Amino acid sequence: MSNKKINDPHMQREASKYDNPVPSREFILEFLATQNKSMGHLDLCKEFSLTGEDEIEALRRRLIAMCRDNQMTSNQNDEYSPILESDLIEGYVQGNKEGHGFLLRQSDDDIFLSARQMQNVMDGDKVKVRLSGRSVKGRLDGVVVEVIERKHSQLVGRYYEESRTAFVTPENPRIAQDILITTDSGLTPKHGQYVLAEIVSYAERGKPAQGLVKKILGDFMAPGVEIEVAMHRYEIPNEWPAAVEKQIKNFSTEVAEEDKAHRVDLRDTPFVTIDGEDARDFDDAVYCEKTPGGWKLFVAIADVSHYVKKDTALDEEAIVRGNSVYFPGRVIPMLPEVLSNGLCSLNPDVDRLAMVAEVSLTTKGKMRGFKFYEGIIRSHARLTYSKVAKMIDDEPEEQGIELRERYASIVSHIDDLKGLYHVLKGARDERGAMEFDTIETRMVFDENSKIEHIIPVERNDAHKLIEECMLCANVAAAELLISADLPALYRVHEGPKDDRLLTLRTYLGLLGLELTGGTKPTPADYAALSESIKERADARSIQTMMLRSMSQAVYQADNLGHFGLNYEAYTHFTSPIRRYPDLLVHRAIRYLIRGEGRPTVRQAHRVAGSPELKERKIYGYTHADMDGLGDSCSLTERRADEATRDVEAWLKCQYVEQHLGEPFDGVVTAVTSFGLFVELQGLFVDGLVHISGLGQDYFVHDMEHQAIIGERTGRVFRLGDTLKVRVSNVNLEQRKIDLSLDESAARQPRKKVERNDMSELEMQLAQLPPIELGGRPKPKSAEKIEGDKSKDAKSSKDGKESDGKAKKKRRSPASKGKRIRQKKSGTVSANGKPTAAAKKPKKPKKPKKSNAKPKAKD
Numbered sequence: 001m002s003n004k005k006i007n008d009p010h011m012q013r014e015a016s017k018y019d020n021p022v023p024s025r026e027f028i029l030e031f032l033a034t035q036n037k038s039m040g041h042l043d044l045c046k047e048f049s050l051t052g053e054d055e056i057e058a059l060r061r062r063l064i065a066m067c068r069d070n071q072m073t074s075n076q077n078d079e080y081s082p083i084l085e086s087d088l089i090e091g092y093v094q095g096n097k098e099g100h101g102f103l104l105r106q107s108d109d110d111i112f113l114s115a116r117q118m119q120n121v122m123d124g125d126k127v128k129v130r131l132s133g134r135s136v137k138g139r140l141d142g143v144v145v146e147v148i149e150r151k152h153s154q155l156v157g158r159y160y161e162e163s164r165t166a167f168v169t170p171e172n173p174r175i176a177q178d179i180l181i182t183t184d185s186g187l188t189p190k191h192g193q194y195v196l197a198e199i200v201s202y203a204e205r206g207k208p209a210q211g212l213v214k215k216i217l218g219d220f221m222a223p224g225v226e227i228e229v230a231m232h233r234y235e236i237p238n239e240w241p242a243a244v245e246k247q248i249k250n251f252s253t254e255v256a257e258e259d260k261a262h263r264v265d266l267r268d269t270p271f272v273t274i275d276g277e278d279a280r281d282f283d284d285a286v287y288c289e290k291t292p293g294g295w296k297l298f299v300a301i302a303d304v305s306h307y308v309k310k311d312t313a314l315d316e317e318a319i320v321r322g323n324s325v326y327f328p329g330r331v332i333p334m335l336p337e338v339l340s341n342g343l344c345s346l347n348p349d350v351d352r353l354a355m356v357a358e359v360s361l362t363t364k365g366k367m368r369g370f371k372f373y374e375g376i377i378r379s380h381a382r383l384t385y386s387k388v389a390k391m392i393d394d395e396p397e398e399q400g401i402e403l404r405e406r407y408a409s410i411v412s413h414i415d416d417l418k419g420l421y422h423v424l425k426g427a428r429d430e431r432g433a434m435e436f437d438t439i440e441t442r443m444v445f446d447e448n449s450k451i452e453h454i455i456p457v458e459r460n461d462a463h464k465l466i467e468e469c470m471l472c473a474n475v476a477a478a479e480l481l482i483s484a485d486l487p488a489l490y491r492v493h494e495g496p497k498d499d500r501l502l503t504l505r506t507y508l509g510l511l512g513l514e515l516t517g518g519t520k521p522t523p524a525d526y527a528a529l530s531e532s533i534k535e536r537a538d539a540r541s542i543q544t545m546m547l548r549s550m551s552q553a554v555y556q557a558d559n560l561g562h563f564g565l566n567y568e569a570y571t572h573f574t575s576p577i578r579r580y581p582d583l584l585v586h587r588a589i590r591y592l593i594r595g596e597g598r599p600t601v602r603q604a605h606r607v608a609g610s611p612e613l614k615e616r617k618i619y620g621y622t623h624a625d626m627d628g629l630g631d632s633c634s635l636t637e638r639r640a641d642e643a644t645r646d647v648e649a650w651l652k653c654q655y656v657e658q659h660l661g662e663p664f665d666g667v668v669t670a671v672t673s674f675g676l677f678v679e680l681q682g683l684f685v686d687g688l689v690h691i692s693g694l695g696q697d698y699f700v701h702d703m704e705h706q707a708i709i710g711e712r713t714g715r716v717f718r719l720g721d722t723l724k725v726r727v728s729n730v731n732l733e734q735r736k737i738d739l740s741l742d743e744s745a746a747r748q749p750r751k752k753v754e755r756n757d758m759s760e761l762e763m764q765l766a767q768l769p770p771i772e773l774g775g776r777p778k779p780k781s782a783e784k785i786e787g788d789k790s791k792d793a794k795s796s797k798d799g800k801e802s803d804g805k806a807k808k809k810r811r812s813p814a815s816k817g818k819r820i821r822q823k824k825s826g827t828v829s830a831n832g833k834p835t836a837a838a839k840k841p842k843k844p845k846k847p848k849k850s851n852a853k854p855k856a857k858d
Helices: 011-017 025-035 041-047 053-068 225-233 242-248 313-321 337-343 385-391 398-406 411-431 461-484 498-510 523-532 539-548 580-594 623-657 760-766 782-825
Strands: 072-074 079-082 089-095 101-104 111-113 126-134 140-149 154-162 165-170 179-181 194-201 210-218 264-266 272-275 284-291 294-302 325-327 330-332 351-362 367-378 381-384 440-445 451-457 490-492 554-556 663-672 675-680 685-690 699-702 707-710 716-718 722-731 736-741
Touching: 025 053, 025 072, 025 079, 041 053, 053 072, 053 079, 089 111, 111 126, 154 179, 154 210, 154 225, 179 194, 194 225, 210 225, 225 623, 242 313, 264 351, 272 385, 272 461, 284 411, 284 461, 294 367, 294 411, 294 461, 313 580, 313 623, 325 623, 351 411, 351 461, 351 580, 367 461, 367 580, 381 385, 385 398, 385 411, 385 461, 411 461, 411 523, 451 623, 461 490, 461 580, 498 539, 523 539, 539 663, 554 623, 580 623, 623 685, 623 722, 623 736, 663 685, 663 716, 675 722, 685 722
Parallel strands: 111 140, 179 210, 264 367, 272 381, 685 736
Antiparallel strands: 072 079, 089 101, 089 126, 101 111, 126 140, 154 165, 154 194, 165 179, 194 210, 272 284, 284 294, 294 351, 325 330, 351 367, 440 451, 490 554, 663 675, 663 722, 675 685, 699 707, 707 716, 722 736
C-alpha cells in the first residue's frame, strides 16, 4: 500500500493477509458513503494513492468481489456506490418449479427473482433485495442482498445416488435446489426412497446446500408414506415434546371429584352426542326442550380450558399445532389422546366437565336470551347422523321404528331437536344465509391403505340439525364477548372483492342470470340466486363461480361479521379439542364467569361459592396478542388444508392409475388459460385436459365467458360442459392426472356409398352432354336458359344470405375473443382483420377428504 496515510482501522489485518494490501471493504464503503457520488476504479486508486500495478489490480478485484457480495453496486460507466439500507426491500421468497421466484410484498407489486438469484435462497426464506431495474416485460427485477431468516432447516424428498454422488430432491416443487448428502448419519437409504434431510449448510457462492439423512420415511409407493411425506413437507408437528409428555402424566382417565364442585349439575339432563360413524372424539352434546314461549337449547362443549392451562407446555404445543389435521384414515390431534379421546371426550355414561351454552329461542327461531356457565354432564347416548336421520324421518321405515324403540327414553327429546331444527332453518332462510348443495365424498380404503372407491356422502337432516345447534352456540358466544368488550378471536368472512364480483356478474350475464344488490350484494342476494338455479342442469357450475367470488374466512381480533352466514358477529366456540381459537374463546368465557376483576356481564353465570381465579392464569390477553394468535391460527388452518389436499391428490392418482386408457363421462369444473379441469363422473376425481389436446386449432382463453374458444373452428369448451374423456397419464410425483378428449365417441360414422352396376363405358357416356341428331350438342331453349339464369341468381342470392347467417352464427363464440384481442392490440386492417397474428397468452403457473365431522360451516 502507498505511503500516503489513510485512516483505515483494518490496515494491519489486510497487511497480514495479503502481500499487496489495499483498503479494506469496510473502509471503502465508509469512504464512498462520505462522497455522496459514484466513483470509478481509477478514481478510487487516485484517492487511495495506489500507484503500483499489483495494488491497482488488487483493488479492481476487491471492487468486483464487493459487487458480487452485494456490498455495493456498479452502473453502466463502471462507477461504484454503496448499497444503502433504505434502498433494500424486505419480503418473503416464493419459489417456482421452473427455477425462478418472486419476492412477495404485502402492499406492493411482487419482485421477480431470476433462477440465478434463487440459487442461494429457498421458498419461504425472508430476505432483503435491491431493485436491478425493470426487465423487458415491465416487471420489477431484484437481486438478493441478504438472507434474514431461513424457512427450512429440514426438507423431505427422494434420495438418489448418481455417479457416486448422493443427493435429495425436495418434494416441494417450489424448491429447485437439490441437497447434497455429504455427512454420514448412520442411515442407509435406498435409491428412490423418501427421506427427511437436515440441512447442514445452505447454498452459497455456487456451492450447493449440504445435509444429512435424518430419517427414512419409506419407499415411493409404500402404504401410508404419503401422510409421512405431507407431515414433514408442511411441517406439521406429529410428536409430543418431552415437556408435554411429562405434563400429561398427571392426568387420570376419570374426572377428579374435586373438579366436579362449583358447577351446574346437568347429569340427569338427557344430553346426547350426534357424530359420524367413524368419529373418535365427541366434544359436543345437545339437549332441547319445548317451552311455552318457544324453545330452550342446551349445547354442552367439553371443558378443555380446565385442563389446558395458559402458558404451559401443553398450551404452547397447541399453539404450534393450531388445529387437528384430518388425513384420510389418520388424525394428527391438537391435544394428546388422554384429553382428546378421554377426559375431554363426552363419552356416554361417564361424568364429564363442560362449558354450557343455554339459549332461549322464540317460536320463530329468534334468539331472545342466553347464558354460559360451567357444568357437569353425563351423555345418555352416542348417536350417529344416519341413526338420527332414520329416527326423525317423517315416515320412519322399519329400521327407524326399531331405533325409536331402542332409544325410547330420549326419543321425545330427539323429536324436539327436529322441531327446533325446522324453526331454525326457517329463520336461516329469512335471514338470507347462503347454503350451497355441494357434494362431499368419502374415501373407502382396502387392506393396503389404497382407495377402493370414493363415495358421495349424503348430508341429511341430522347433519343440518347439529349444524344449526352449533351456529346458535357460536353466535351467543360472539355476542357475549362483544357485550363484555373483551379481546377475543372472531371468525371473520368479508364480502366479495370488486374484481371477483365483476367476473361473477359477467359470467351470470351470459347465462341470462343476475345477482341483485348492485356493487354491494348481501348474503340474501346470493341466497336468492342460489335458490333460483336449483333446478338448472348447470347449477353446480354456477355455484362454483359463486363460491370463487367469496373471500376466505380468517380468525382475527377485529369483528367484521360473517358474510356467508349473514351474522354481524360470529366466533368458534364448539370445538376446543381440535381448534385453538375455540380454546381461546372458552378461556375468555371462563374469565367472564370466575375471573378476578372481570367486567360484569349478566349472561356469564357463576355458581354460588365458586372461588375467583386470577386473570393471568386463565386469560390475560391483549388485543395485539389476539391479533397475533389469529394470524397463527389462520396459517395453521391453511397448512392443514394444503396437506390434506396433497395427500388426497396422491391417493387419487394411485386410484386413477388403474383406469389408464379407460373412457369416462366428465364435467368441466374449471377453465384456465392452459386447459380444462374435468371431474370424472363416478370416480369424483379431477384431471386436466391440456389446451394442446383440444384439437388442431389455436384456442383462446376467454376468462369472462369461462370458456376456451377455437379461433378457426369456433369450437367452444365452457365451464359445466359434459365431455367424453380418457385417462391418458398419471404423474404421481407431480400429483397430476392428464386426460384426453375421447374424439371417437363424438365422431359420427361415415355414410356408406352405394355402388351401382354400370359398366365403365356407360359411366363415361353418362358424363357427356346431351346431343342432337347430326352430332351437335342439344341446346337448351331460351326460355329454359332464362329460367335457369334467374333460378341461379336467386339461389346465389339465397346462398349468400344463408352463408352470411351461417358465418354470423358460427363466429359468435369466437368473434368475441377476436374482438377482445383486436381491441387490445389496437391494430386492425381495413378489412377488419388483425394486421399481425394474435400472440399466444402467457402460460401461467400450473396449480399445484377430511375425516373431520361436519359441524357449523363457514
